[in-house]
Amino acid sequence: MDAKGFVEIDGSFLEGGGQALRNALSLSCILGKPVRVVKIRANRPKPGLSHQHLHGVNLLRDICNADVVGNSLLSTELEFSPRAILGNTYRVETHTAASITLIYQMALPVLLFAGRPSRLFVSGGTNVAFAPQVEYMQQVLLPNLKPFGASFDLKVQQYGFYPRGKGSCQLDVQPVAKLDAGQFLDFGHLQSVSGVAFTAGRLPMSIAIDMQRTAQREIHRHWPNEKCSIQAVKHSPEKAHDNGAGILMTAITSGGCVLGAASLGEKRVDGNVLGSETSGQLAQYLRKEICVDEHMQDQLIIYMALAVGLSRMRTGPLTKHTRTAIHVAEQLTGVKFDVAVESGGHTIVTCEGLGQRNEML
Structure with a gap:
């Protein structure tokens, strides 16, 4: 902490993207600690605050009535001094097509520590590259937050894709008195695989069916006796204005693990390729019997750091996003994460949480 009371976070550390900024500001709001984030998104082709990050910063400013310096487009340094949530x-x-889910990712932990329920409407992209798809947030993040005692309700009013966006969602958040410790160690055995393959706009339903059939065939090849049900959907013009395609697959195990894998169609969409890529990724998680998929790792770190008691997760190799999230959480909360790599390739992440209480309730 410097002479002015700011905790300084280096935004170029490891992942060097928006992760450090998002987690630093969320924790700043919850802990009431002023932060200075420097070298924001230093490892990106266009460093500094993008539209999506700027909207997230200004949202947290409003939620916490914070004093902010540096909240302008492409700014590489930001000072954020929060007040009450x-x-x-x-x-x-x-x-724009700025990711709705990444904006929610910043606000959700903060609103859990508010004094009353909150509702957050965001317009932008529901399914865009380099961000969790909205279905992943609904089907994978939500059940993974339940062990912490946290919950939310997310409704999609309109789907939005790159480049125009025009999607819209409503997020409802009930505050918690505290977060419980989360245990993600018991894989058990595979119970079922479900999912949705979608197209929208001018892209034909046949692409969704190709994704569906290929994904189901791949899962049944490895697990012929397990239930695998992928729904093929063509979004109506009322639900989606523009062209888009994607697939989310979710696996549930007897140990209570919920794992997800997703792919998004680019300019030339091949449904068979998307279905194969996604089912292949999910099958890899299942064969290794990990409890937290690689895109969920980093999202759980902030909850582990704030929880009451010892949280543990069994996952694969840690991503740069996850190691960045751990670094920021340790700097701001003072907790320590233990990372142990087992002989079988599993990574066990352990953290005795801060035990943060909601002073607003």
Whole structure:
């Protein structure tokens, strides 16, 4: 902490993208600690705050009535001094395909520590590259937060894709008195695989069916006796204005693990390739019997750091996003994460949480 009371976070550390900024500001709001984030997104082709990050910063400013210096487009340094968290109804209009889920990722932990329920409307991209798809947030993040005693309700009003966005969602958050420790160690055995393969706009339903059939065939090849049900959907013009395609697959195990894998169609969409890639990724998790998939790792770190008691997760190799999230959490909360790599390739991440209490309730 410097002479002015700021905890300084180096945004170029490891992943060098938006992860350090998002986690630093969320923890700043919850802990009431001023932060200075420097070298923001230093490892990206266009360093500094993008539209999506700027909208997230300004949203947290409003939620915490914070004093902010440096909240302008492409700014590489930001000072953020929060006050009390205010549960309320908030709206963010990005006017781009900025990721709705990454904006929610910043706000959700903060709103859990508000004094009353909150509702957050965000417009932008529901299914865009380099961000969790909205279905992943609904089907994978939500059940993975339940062990912590946290929950939310997410409704999609309109789907939005790159480049125009125009999607819109409503997130409802109930505050918690505290977060319980989460245990993600018992894989058990595979119980079922479900999912959705979708197309929208001018992309034909046949692409969704190709994704569905290929994904189901791949899973049944490895697990012929397990249930695998992928729904093929063509979004109506009322639900989605523009062209888009993607697939999310979710696996549930007897140990309570919920693992996800997703792919998004680019310009030339091949449903068979998307279905094969996604089912292949999910099958890899299942064969290794990990309890937390690689895209969920980093999202759980902030909850582990704040929880009451010892949280543990069994996952694969840690991503740069996860190691960045651990670094930021340790700097701001003072907790320590233990990372142990087992002989079979599993990584066990352990953290005795801060035991943060919601002073607003």
